[in-house]
Amino acid sequence: MRAVAERGPSLSAPSTSSAIDTPTITLAHGGGGRAMRGLIEGILLPAFHNPLLATLEDQARVPLAELAALGDRLAFTTDTYVVTPIEFPGGDIGKLAVCGTVNDLAVGGARPLFLSCGLVMEEGFPIAELIKIANSMGRAAREAGVAIVTGDTKVVERGAADRIFINTAGIGVIPAGVDLAATRARPGDAVIVNGTLGDHGIAILLARNELAFGADVVSDCRSLHGLIVAMRAVCADIRCLRDATRGGVATVLNEFAMSSQVGIRLREAALPLNEAVRAACELLGLDPLYLANEGKLVAIVPRLDAAAVVTAMRAHPAGRDAAIVGEVCAAPAGNVILSTAIGGDRVVDMLVGEQLPRIC
């Protein structure tokens, strides 16, 4: 990433009003001149509207005292979003870019506060789509209670990027006493997920229109901060928390098992699955445990708190299908075992590369 000092004109650069007079993005929109100022003032500032951005400096300035009042550690994260297609049932790349980074902060126990927004667009990208994406980002940010306070826009030649890429970095504050870590799972703890697995992965596959079948599957893309607050209210000692994005629940649990040097036993019959997702997985030979989610978390909590946590989760819109799906065991350390519905056992390993559909 380029240093701040070298950065091109940013969202918060001083600007004068200028109309957006082309239907598509051109190299000029990233050139720092009038066209770019028009883009920022006409689209991004109104969509992200907030006082820190509105000061129009090269950087957002955050009073430290306000942060310190919320906790004793800063959480800082970044993620880049390159999804195809950019719009899908349940969301778009903009909503994803906000929720994904908010969730990366929230699963560390942080209260998410500020995001940056770096846009890389291919020339020829329709302005109308950018407006939709910017508004979607603004809406998702308001819903999550975060502000997009700084940003950057680049335009690259046609073919040098796939339509639009978005990077968001996020800052949050972790309250004193909150200690979530992948190393803290203990034998006897319960494994909880907040709902159906793999909805995002299958929604994206279907939205690509490459399959000869369709199904009503909506991405689960959403912010999880509120849900985590509700969980913490009934369980002060959540051990491990992570959002199960790429690599799915299986990958997160393997990370927990390795970091904590414990075994994790899942019950296949307890895994919440949307019927359409299950059917798509059966047809394509995919395993829902490895499918991507964008609004799902995996929590490890002390067994005695598990029922209360699930009840609290089910009362929250992001946790209606929450369930206890397994437990932590002493052995085999570092491994995840699935008790299959038919009564057998198998190892759920880390995935090698991408899941590829089977031939027959």
Add this chain to the structure above:
Amino acid sequence: MRFADEFRDPHKARVLVNEIARLAAPLAAARRRPLQIMEVCGGHTHTIFRYGLKTLLPEDSIEFVHGPGCPVCVLPMGRVDDCIALARNPAIIFTTFGDAMRVPGSQGSLLQAKANGADVRMVYSPLDALRIARLNPQREVVFFALGFETTMPSTALTVLQAQLEGIGNFSLFCNHITIIPTMQAILDSPDLRLDGFLGPGHVSMVIGNRPYDFIAERYRRPIVVAGFEPLDLLQSLWMVVKQLAEGRCEVENQYTRIVSETGNAAALAAVNRVFELREFFEWRGLGSIDQSGVRMREEFAALDAEIKFGVPNIKIADPASCQCGEVLKGVIKPRQCKVFGTACTPEKPLGALMVSSEGACSAYYQYGRIDVKDRRPTPTTPA
């Protein structure tokens, strides 16, 4: 979910497992080794591992031997190199099923070729490849046809459709293989120890049951054509063990909801129209097997990528350290191979059986590295 959950009922599974154990115990005791039952098809291997069926069965009396029926696994390196040579041609869009993308040739895999700029696209059906050809009339679209009789009919129908529509920029790189000569090669192997077979369900859907008669008649081994759900496999295994217990050697059909005695006449007609047997075909791990592959008939030469692009037909010997052949014949278990889990892993497969999720070694590595039965976690008290 209908049509799935009925075949995964743990109570019915328990009944079958108990019955298998009861019948198999004296047979294994008489042989002083477990009964060795080969599941021919990679789909069955997948089911066995995915549902943990091995952990349900008594290991001292039943042993699954994972057969050659994973088309991706038995693809020789030279054919992968041929694919990559085709894919590197800038005029060509190379289309393939997903799990063929990772198979290593001597110069890497199709996935690596794609990363290096080759236009390789994953499709779910050969008809998807034909659609790509229609949409890109200025490019040549090659479909990498592979698989046993299961996938042959859909490829054949795609070729006939391309001919009918006069689509000139579509062609087939044909690597289809046939199961019967391969099973015969395994049965002729001098170190054969197999007691019976679970027959390939989807291949049989096309070819029917009769082609297996020689296994029962000449080689005196029971074979039961099996479906792919866990209860299908357990019931089929029970049928094989029951034959052994009763001293019978027959071809039986467990998968009656899909497989008929004579197969699918329309599918067979399409296959025979488009394909003819090759004199021999090279298999990874098993070497050259007579009449085990098909090529396109001369009438379809214009749609045959091998002729159209002069495929180099590269011959490359399997790595010497690989023991895929012995694993395929059931002579050794994946774990007994010299390079299993060391030089050969799913991240860097050396042998074909490590490549696909249906390959015996990959399945062992992914699902069976830890003996979940031996090391079942002990109950613990709440923290």
